[in-house]
Amino acid sequence: MECTMDSKRKQTEEKHLISKMIHLYCCNKHAQKHKSLCDECRNLLNYAYDRIDNCPVIKTKSFCSSCAHNCYNNERRIQIKRVMRFSGKRMLFHNPIVTIKHLIKTLEYKIKKR
Numbered sequence: 001m002e003c004t005m006d007s008k009r010k011q012t013e014e015k016h017l018i019s020k021m022i023h024l025y026c027c028n029k030h031a032q033k034h035k036s037l038c039d040e041c042r043n044l045l046n047y048a049y050d051r052i053d054n055c056p057v058i059k060t061k062s063f064c065s066s067c068a069h070n071c072y073n074n075e076r077r078i079q080i081k082r083v084m085r086f087s088g089k090r091m092l093f094h095n096p097i098v099t100i101k102h103l104i105k106t107l108e109y110k111i112k113k114r
């Protein structure tokens with residue numbers, strides 16, 4: 001039970017983060033008005049949500065960015081990497097608390113894996 005609760009929380013956090021990153025990317029790269037994504041980015045976000053909902057390793061992993069289990073298809077992986085590369089740095093300024101929390105979790109995960 002505890003495990004399920006934790007997975008749910010992780011899924012929610014992961015969705016929250018990916019949504020922020022894609023919004024930031026779209027806003028800067030595709031010059032979209034606030035809060036609305038272009039079709040391409042909306043599709044990518046839906047795809048990412050779907051991956052998170054169906055993640056087979058959600059209980060053990062931290063976040064998709066630090067996961068060895070590649071569940072994205074090639075095309076989507078390239079897209080999401082581009083978004084993460086762009087938004088990763090900028091997230092520190094826009095959402096420092098969320099980003100630092102994420103960094104800590106990623107580090108914890110990497111340390112545990114050793």
Ligand SMILES: [Zn+2]
Nearest residue numbers: 026030038041
């Ligand atoms: Zn876009």
